[in-house]
Amino acid sequence: MTHPPVAHDADVRFLLDHQHPDGAYVASPDFSQYPYGWVRDGAFVAHALDAVGERTSAARFHAWMAEAVLGMEGDVRAQLAARAGGRPIDHARMLPARYRLDGGVEAGDWPDFQVDGYGQWLWSLGAHVDGPLPAGRLRDAAVLVAEYLAAFWDEPCYDAWEEGRTQQHTSTLASAAAGLRAAVRLLGAEYDAAAEVAWAGVRTRCVADGAFVKGFGRHDVDASLVWLATPFDLVADEDPVFRRTLARIEDELLVDGGLLRYRADTFYGGGAWTLLTAGLAWHHARVGRTERARALLAWVDAQRRADGGLPEQVPIATTDPWFLDWWTRRWGPSAVPLLWSHAMVVLARSAFASGVPVAR
Numbered sequence: 001m002t003h004p005p006v007a008h009d010a011d012v013r014f015l016l017d018h019q020h021p022d023g024a025y026v027a028s029p030d031f032s033q034y035p036y037g038w039v040r041d042g043a044f045v046a047h048a049l050d051a052v053g054e055r056t057s058a059a060r061f062h063a064w065m066a067e068a069v070l071g072m073e074g075d076v077r078a079q080l081a082a083r084a085g086g087r088p089i090d091h092a093r094m095l096p097a098r099y100r101l102d103g104g105v106e107a108g109d110w111p112d113f114q115v116d117g118y119g120q121w122l123w124s125l126g127a128h129v130d131g132p133l134p135a136g137r138l139r140d141a142a143v144l145v146a147e148y149l150a151a152f153w154d155e156p157c158y159d160a161w162e163e164g165r166t167q168q169h170t171s172t173l174a175s176a177a178a179g180l181r182a183a184v185r186l187l188g189a190e191y192d193a194a195a196e197v198a199w200a201g202v203r204t205r206c207v208a209d210g211a212f213v214k215g216f217g218r219h220d221v222d223a224s225l226v227w228l229a230t231p232f233d234l235v236a237d238e239d240p241v242f243r244r245t246l247a248r249i250e251d252e253l254l255v256d257g258g259l260l261r262y263r264a265d266t267f268y269g270g271g272a273w274t275l276l277t278a279g280l281a282w283h284h285a286r287v288g289r290t291e292r293a294r295a296l297l298a299w300v301d302a303q304r305r306a307d308g309g310l311p312e313q314v315p316i317a318t319t320d321p322w323f324l325d326w327w328t329r330r331w332g333p334s335a336v337p338l339l340w341s342h343a344m345v346v347l348a349r350s351a352f353a354s355g356v357p358v359a360r
Contacts, residue, residue: 010308011342011349012052015045018339019057020101023064027098028312031335036098036106039065039117040160041340043124047231048343050128051350058128065121066141068103069095076148083151095148097162111162115152116172118145119179123232126182133186146183149176150194154201159215160224161261168216170206171224173198178232199234211244214262221248222262223276230283231347237287249280256316257299268334269324271313274300278344285351297348300341309337310345 018026024037025045042065046058069076075093082089097114100106122145125138133139153176159169180195205216214222225245228235235242253260258272259280281296303314312335315324 011345012049012054014309014337014342015049015339015346016054016057018337019060020064022102023060023062024099024101024103025061025339026101027340028335028338030337031312032331034335034338035101037064037068037101038098038340039095040097040114040120041343043117043120044347045339045343047124047127048346048350050124051347055128062125062128062138064103065125066138068099069141069144070137071103072096072105073144076144080147080151089152089155091157094152094157095145097158111158111165113165114158114160114162114172115149115155116160116169116175119149119153119172119175119177122146122149122179122182122186123175126185129186131185132188139187142183142186146180146187146191149179149183149198150191153177153180153194153198161265161267164215168205169222170202170212170215171222171227173202173206174228174232174234177202177234181234202228202234207241210241211248212241220262220264221245221252223249223253223259223273223280224261225249226276226280226283230279230286237283246283254280255318257296258303258314258316260318266320266323268313268327269315269319269321271319271324271334272316273313273341274303274310275312275338275341275344278341278348282344282348282351285348290352293348293352297345300345305336310341311336312338312341 018029020026025042027036027038027041028034042061046061050058072095076095079089079093091113094113095118096105096112097117122142125142133142153173154168156166156168157172158165160171177195177198180191180198183191184195206212208219212225212228214220226249229237229242252263255272259276260270260272261276277296278300281293285293304310
């Protein structure tokens with residue numbers, strides 16, 4: 001059952017209403033596996049709220065992130081020293097993908113070593129802050145994360161979907177490059193070389209057949225590759241490699257109006273993701289393809305629940321019924337509301353008003 005489109009303000013309200021008093025944004029309040037603050041999700045939510053003028057909420061998130069990161073400083077410094085000394089690093093002591101809402105770290109078997117969120121946080125912080133960071137806890141945390149990214153940007157880790165632990169992933173490397181570029185603006189030029197090395201790693205290791213691909217040694221595409229242009233501005237929309245990538249994403253991953261993560265996905269049967277479809281709309285809106293963006297957002301709006309909540313994903317024609325049933329029996333229906341989905345809708349709709357082009 002579908003419902004009428006919900007106003008932009010309602011999506012903003014979903015984000016604001018699910019911010020913890022300490023500043024974290026819960027990934028999904030009613031889904032058994034998601035009652036945490038993901039670094040990745042929160043970075044996009046804060047950016048969306050900045051885009052609509054809710055800067056106080058975004059500032060609270062960044063302050064929460066700073067305290068969460070600084071709570072891990074001993075572990076991070078130990079791993080940086082190990083890397084500098086040529087010793088093995090301990091992946092169990094690396095910065096986690098998610099935190100408890102109080103900023104603590106919860107031990108468990110979740111795939112937690114994930115570098116990309118920290119690049120995304122610095123990128124989001126760089127958009128939030130006008131100019132260099134002054135001395136204080138926020139700057140201390142940003143320095144720690146920048147050093148972490150400069151040392152570990154190419155370390156094999158879980159990707160944006162918490163998969164592929166031993167691989168290098170294009171959107172992860174790009175997230176690190178975007179974060180390090182933000183670090184140059186926030187902290188100083190000493191991070192410029194690391195930023196350009198990380199981006200060069202994408203260009204040299206993550207292109208096949210004239211397109212960016214899911215990761216090193218791969219030939220398939222992933223919907224997260226849109227992030228290279230929107231929002232990270234690492235590549236222009238008219239770049240021929242990105243254009244071929246975008247064409248492949250739309251030809252291979254856009255099914256029944258919604259976007260898959262990647263073709264071989266089996267999570268909940270490999271459904272279409274509202275956040276990715278809205279993210280593609282965001283890109284098209286930024287570069288002036290407004291009708292294309294509106295069509296994608298119409299599909300997203302059609303997936304809303306009665307209260308306006310957006311799910312993580314929905315079944316489509318290519319969904320595998322066995323895997324859909326298996327995941328549903330394991331965890332229940334797909335997460336709803338997923339705050340990251342609402343954030344992407346806010347960003348896409350904000351782009352219509354701003355008319356901001358992708359940077360060259």
